[in-house]
Amino acid sequence: MEPNVAPKKRSSSLLYILLLVILALIGYGAYVLVNKESNTDKQNNDTNNESVDENTESETETDTDTNTNTDTDSETTDSDTNAEPEPDTNTDTTVVDFTSYKTTKQTVGSSDETDGQYTLSSLTDTANTGFHRFEFTLTRKTDSDVNPYVTATYIASLGAIRIDFAGVTTDNSGIGYQKSRMINKEGVIKIYHNVSADQTEELYDIGVSKETPFLFSMTGIDASSWLITLDVKYPGVVDTADVDLGSEEFSKDAQTITGAGKADGAKVSSYSYSASGGILRIVFEVKGSTAKPIPSASAGYDGDNLLTLRFTDISEDVIAKMPAALDMPGGITMVWEMEGSSASKYTFDGAAKEFKLSAGTSPNQVILEIKL
The missing domain is CATH 2.60.40.3500 (Immunoglobulin-like)
Incomplete structure (x- = not known):
């Protein structure tokens, strides 16, 4: 009976060996497969990383361009903000010293006994910070060596500063007799060309809302002409709305x-x-x-x-x-x-x-x- 047992044991051993070989092959196959998938994933990851890097690089470049534009805009904005403002041609910011301005009578020229004859060639007025300037140009008509004589006096009863030109026989100011040039600037109302009985005298009244100091001066332009300047400090507006100024229309009614x-x-x-x-x-x-x-x-x-x-x-x-x-x-x-x-x-x-x-x-x- 013993000879039949031995062969059965060898058959069982071969079966175990074959099973082990099969398991080893399966294990190896699994290893190879897993390793291959891992490599594939790694490659995919590398590829994705490269793509991300490229995209990041692209985005970075795009951001850089955008930032450059933004910086440019920012610089422009800063430049506009910090730039010196355009000068205002209508505003004079000069600080004026009014200590030399007076309300009393002021004179320029040689003497009220002048024997000269002059032409009032021009009259201009300009608004300035704190004061209004009137400029009269006088030109000599004769060979007299005497400078013109001009006075400026505030007359309270008139509410005006009167400019009195002696020896002026021709007037080219552009303002007719008993006519006005309206100003209406901070209490300086108008300049009025008055009438004098003296044919060698010209009168101009600078209407002001109330007494105010002024500065009167004369400078030579050349040997035969002078610039007479009156600077009137703005007195400020006074309400005259309640003053009755009479009629506005012609009629035969009272x-x-x-x-x-x-x-x-x-x-x-x-x-x-x-x-x-x-x-x-x-x-x-x-x-x-x-x-x-x-x-x-x-x-x-x-x-x-x-x-x-x-x-x-x-x-x-x-x-x-x-x-x-x-x-x-x-x-x-x-x-x-x-x-x-x-x-x-x-x-x-x-x-x-x-x-x-x-x-x-x-x-x-x-x-x-x-x-x-």
Whole structure:
């Protein structure tokens, strides 16, 4: 029986060996497969990393370009922010020393006895920081060695600084007699070309809202011409909305101005007249109070069909206190006289058409215009 057992044992051993070989082959195959997948993954990872690096590099370059543009924009912005602003041609930032400005009378030139004859060649005005500048150019017409003589005086009753030119026989300022150039800048109202009875004198009134200091000077341009400069410190705006300035239209109806009375110091100090464009214009220089710079007045045709102007409540009328008459253009005669102690009357014989009674401030005036 023993010979049959031995062969069976060998068969079992071979089976185990074969199983081991198979397991080894399976293990090896699994190892190779796993290793191959690992390598494949690694390659894929490397490829992905390269792609990511390339993308990152690309993004970095793109960011760099963007940052460059941003930096450029930023530099431009910084440059704009820090750049000096464009100069404002309408604003003068100069700090002015007003200590040399005065409110008292100032003179320039040689003497009020000048025998020279001059032409007022030009007149300009400019706004500056804190003051307004007026420049007059005078040119000698004769061989006189005497410089022109000019004064500047603040006249409270007028509300104006008067510039008085002696020896000026020709005026080319561009502003007609009894005409104005409006300024309306911080209390400097206008420049008014007044009328003088002296044919060798020119008068200009710088209207101001209240008393203010000024600086007056003269410099030579050449041997026969001079620049006269008046710098007026801006006094500031004063409200004149409540001042009655009379009528704005011509008519034959009665017209009135309600203003200052005797208690306010109402006064008539002088007059001037001119005729142009078919209109006779009579201007009375007047005085009142600060709140009421214009005296009360009335004008209209009376029962005898005479045009009459009355100042109804005044402390003084320098003209009418010396009764007289004056022939004017258009066949009109002005006759003046006092009516009692505090009223004056002006009659215009020959006037028959429409008229206008109005007023102006700085300089303070009552104006009667009559159509011829």
